[in-house]
Amino acid sequence: MITGKNYIGNQLKASGSITHKTINPKLNIENSTPFFEATTNEIEEAVQLASSAFKSYRKVSGERRAEFLNAIADEILALDTELIEAYMSESGLPEGRAIGERGRTIFQLRSFADLVSNEDWRENTVDTAIPDRAPLPKEDLRKTLIPLGPVVVFAASNFPLAFSTAGGDTASALASGCPVIVKAHAMHSGTAELVASAIIKAAEKTGMPNGVFSNIMGRGRTVGAALVKHSKVKAVGFTGSIAGGRALFDLAAQRDEPIPVFAEMGSVNPVIVTPDAISARSEQLSTTYAGSITLGTGQFCTNPGLLLTVDGENTKTFINDLATKTIAIDPQCMLHPNIKDGFVKNGADVTAQNGVELIGKIEGDIAANYAASQITSVSGTDFLANPKMHQEVFGPFSLVVRSKDEDQLLEIINGLEGQLTGTIIAEDNDNINMENLVDALQDRVGRIIFNGVPTGVEVCPSMQHGGPYPASTDSRFTAVGTDSIKRWVRPFSYQSFPNGLLPKGLKH
Numbered sequence: 001m002i003t004g005k006n007y008i009g010n011q012l013k014a015s016g017s018i019t020h021k022t023i024n025p026k027l028n029i030e031n032s033t034p035f036f037e038a039t040t041n042e043i044e045e046a047v048q049l050a051s052s053a054f055k056s057y058r059k060v061s062g063e064r065r066a067e068f069l070n071a072i073a074d075e076i077l078a079l080d081t082e083l084i085e086a087y088m089s090e091s092g093l094p095e096g097r098a099i100g101e102r103g104r105t106i107f108q109l110r111s112f113a114d115l116v117s118n119e120d121w122r123e124n125t126v127d128t129a130i131p132d133r134a135p136l137p138k139e140d141l142r143k144t145l146i147p148l149g150p151v152v153v154f155a156a157s158n159f160p161l162a163f164s165t166a167g168g169d170t171a172s173a174l175a176s177g178c179p180v181i182v183k184a185h186a187m188h189s190g191t192a193e194l195v196a197s198a199i200i201k202a203a204e205k206t207g208m209p210n211g212v213f214s215n216i217m218g219r220g221r222t223v224g225a226a227l228v229k230h231s232k233v234k235a236v237g238f239t240g241s242i243a244g245g246r247a248l249f250d251l252a253a254q255r256d257e258p259i260p261v262f263a264e265m266g267s268v269n270p271v272i273v274t275p276d277a278i279s280a281r282s283e284q285l286s287t288t289y290a291g292s293i294t295l296g297t298g299q300f301c302t303n304p305g306l307l308l309t310v311d312g313e314n315t316k317t318f319i320n321d322l323a324t325k326t327i328a329i330d331p332q333c334m335l336h337p338n339i340k341d342g343f344v345k346n347g348a349d350v351t352a353q354n355g356v357e358l359i360g361k362i363e364g365d366i367a368a369n370y371a372a373s374q375i376t377s378v379s380g381t382d383f384l385a386n387p388k389m390h391q392e393v394f395g396p397f398s399l400v401v402r403s404k405d406e407d408q409l410l411e412i413i414n415g416l417e418g419q420l421t422g423t424i425i426a427e428d429n430d431n432i433n434m435e436n437l438v439d440a441l442q443d444r445v446g447r448i449i450f451n452g453v454p455t456g457v458e459v460c461p462s463m464q465h466g467g468p469y470p471a472s473t474d475s476r477f478t479a480v481g482t483d484s485i486k487r488w489v490r491p492f493s494y495q496s497f498p499n500g501l502l503p504k505g506l507k508h
Contacts, residue, residue, distance in 0.1 A: 002086065002190045004035045007215040008042050009049040010200050015039050020219040022189055025092035025340075025369040026333045035189040038216040043226050049211025050150035050179040051232040056209045058147050058177045061504070065175060066113035068206045072166055072174075073109040075198035076102065083194050087160050090188040092333035092369065097296070098161075105161045108168050108459055112175035115482045119505035121145075122489075126506065129496070139496050142506040145489040147177035148260075149234030152227045154248070155185040155192060156239035157335055158299045164188070165195035165215060168459075168480055169237035169262075176488040178235070179212045183227060186219040187336045221247070228252055228261075235488055238263040239301070239479065242470045249473050262487045263473040264466060266392050267420035268305035269454045270413065270444075272437060275312040276427040282318045285425060289398075290325035292453040297332040297371050298396035299339070302421050302454040305392055310409055310432070311379075311402040319400050323360025323375035326396070331362055331370040334395065340369045343395035347374055350399060353389055355382030359400075371395050380408045384415065406432055413440040418468025418475065421447045421454040444468060446475060 004019070005012040014036035021030045038046070060068075076083065087098040115121050122145045129140035151173040155164035162168065165182050173180050184192035196215030203212050216223060221244075228236055228251045236252060238245050238261060245263030252261045273285065292304050307322075309315055334340040351358050355378050362372035373396035380403035383389050389399060403409040409432075413422075422441035426434065441448050446467030457465055457480050465480035466472040472479070477487050494501075499508045 002033050002193050004033045004189075004193070006036060006038045006042055006217055007193070007196045007200055007213070008046045009210045009214055010204065013042055015042060020186055020189070022090045022187060023336060024089045025336055028337070028368040031089055031190065033190060035217050037218040038223050040226065043216065043223060043230075046181050046211075046214040046216055047150065047227070047230045047232050050181055050214065053179045053209040053211035054147075054149050057179055057212050060177065060208070062116040062118065064206065065177065066117040068202055068208055069109045069113035069171060069175060071202035071206050072199050073106045075201045076106060076166060076195060079194055079198060083191065086190045086194055087188070090191055091160050091335050093296075093335070101159060101161045104459065105166055108162065109166065109171050111459060111482055112171045112485065115485065116175045121482070121485060122505055124505045141493055141495050142497070142502065143491055143493045144503060144506055145486070146492045148488055148490060149178060150181060150232060151178045151235045151237060151488055152181050152183060152233050154183045154224060154236070154238040154240065157185050157187050157339065158301070160185070160188040160191045161195065163239045165192045166199055168484055169239070172485040173237065173488045174212070176485050178488045181214045181216065181227060181233075183224050184215055184217045186217070189217050192217070224248065225251055229255060231255070231257065234259055236261040236263075237479075237487070240265065242266060245473065246470070260487070261473055262477055262479065264301065264420070264479045265470050265472065266301055266394070267467065267471045268390065268392050269302050269419055269421045269423070270306045270308055270416060270441075271304045271423040271425065271454070272409070272413075272441075273307060273309045273318075273425040274427065274430050274432045275310050275314070276430045276432070277425045278309065278312065278314045278318045280427055282314055282321060286318060286321040286325050288453060289322060290329060292455045293326055293398045294329045294332065294373055294396045295455050297334050298373070299335060299394060300455050302457060304423065304454055305398055307398055307400040308409060308412060309400070309402060310406060311404060315402060319359055319375070319377050322400070326373050326375050327360045327362045329373065331366045331372060332396075333367070334369050334371050337369055339394065340371065343371055343393065343397070346391065346393045347395070347397050350389055350391065350393060351376055353378075353386050355379055356389065356399070373397070375400065377402065380404055380412055384408075384412060390416065410436060410440050413437075413444060416444050418471040419445045420465065420467045420471045421445055421449060423449040423452065423454050425451055446471065446478075
């Protein structure tokens with residue numbers, strides 16, 4: 001049952017007076033439950049509980065942490081239709097998406113459970129002593145990975161389950177041995193509370209310490225800032241806007257003890273479509289990318305917001321066909337009125353720039369909070385001259401840039417900010433120099449897709465979901481896949497230690 005209260009450890013509390021309600025964007029009405037913003041005292045209690053829990057949780061075996069993660073998955077499934085209905089009422093997303101995202105959340109939890117059920121993930125290394133080595137003896141050294149401490153996770157607006165309360169950040173941090181305090185997203189507070197209740201039940205059933213998890217709410221930035229600045233918080237995970245992620249990054253850097261902020265902050269995900277590819281399969285590509293641009297109402301961080309090509313005899317036909325097929329797809333509901341407002345404003349800002357041509361847009365009356373998909377186009381010269389065109393428009397919007405030649409195409413790629421993904425659409429015997437394209441993209445993105453679409457992020461060890469700033473704050477780490485656990489640990493060496501004091505994976 002949704003109460004509107006904060007989970008401070010395993011206790012529901014609501015001692016404050018500031019409340020907010022979520023919105024059903026499909027019906028354009030407020031949902032009924034008021035949610036209480038955490039007070040200063042509640043924030044303090046959550047952090048103190050997490051810090052206390054860390055002392056014992058860090059020593060919990062991998063096998064028992066795996067039991068905990070699997071129990072969380074079981075309890076989320078036990079929420080059944082109550083969770084799916086809350087998800088839909090707070091996001092405007094359809095039932096199929098809700099069920100699919102729940103499935104991904106369960107898979108992530110079980111993947112991390114499998115990962116930590118043995119010691120391989122710690123990358124343990126052992127250099128045994130050589131006491132008679134000349135000219136100096138060699139000491140025994142053994143290195144492992146140890147958890148950082150309490151982690152604050154900021155839930156994402158666009159994935160109420162998979163990137164939120166029990167999403168990848170939380171699952172990987174708990175797997176590593178770090179307690180987690182989730183700052184629930186105000187757009188889906190009810191969904192967050194239900195999932196939090198599942199985590200608390202799992203913690204109690206598997207004997208985890210009180211404070212290993214808390215879920216607190218707050219609509220503005222006050223709660224989040226207080227958490228990041230607290231001296232006992234040791235790392236932060238964030239998925240959201242550049243402005244929000246950078247604000248948290250700066251707060252963490254200004255602390256007496258700076259801490260890492262692993263922020264994934266969006267992307268325009270450039271797609272390079274070669275003239276040869278357009279000539280060979282223009283209709284197929286326009287159909288595929290119309291679907292990718294509008295998938296999930298364009299509210300994915302890997303949405304293809306920027307298409308780059310070299311102008312040619314078939315380019316105009318391809319762009320017009322892309323626009324026709326994109327706007328033929330029925331309008332879909334966005335996550336929140338604020339997100340719809342941002343989509344309209346940012347789309348209008350790009351379209352108003354010099355040289356930008358609106359090729360296609362859904363016209364006429366559409367329901368409140370539904371998005372009118374748009375395809376725009378501009379020359380490479382105008383694009384290079386105006387950085388305002390480089391911004392992300394979060395929603396079903398894409399800008400097609402027509403470069404005059406391959407050199408200008410490379411100049412455009414080299415001038416882009418950091419991105420999560422880059423895509424190359426090309427033929428086997430393409431006339432464009434693939435090596436130059438790959439090299440240019442590799443400097444700008446974290447993942448390159450060949451002859452595919454960027455939408456869709458596989459959860460597996462080889463996935464890299466991150467990229468050069470501002471796609472993320474540290475391009476060395478991924479926010480998706482089992483390697484994301486490495487954000488919450490640090491290397492630690494034991495020198496000349498008695499065997500009895502060494503951790504399990506380093507014993508003689």
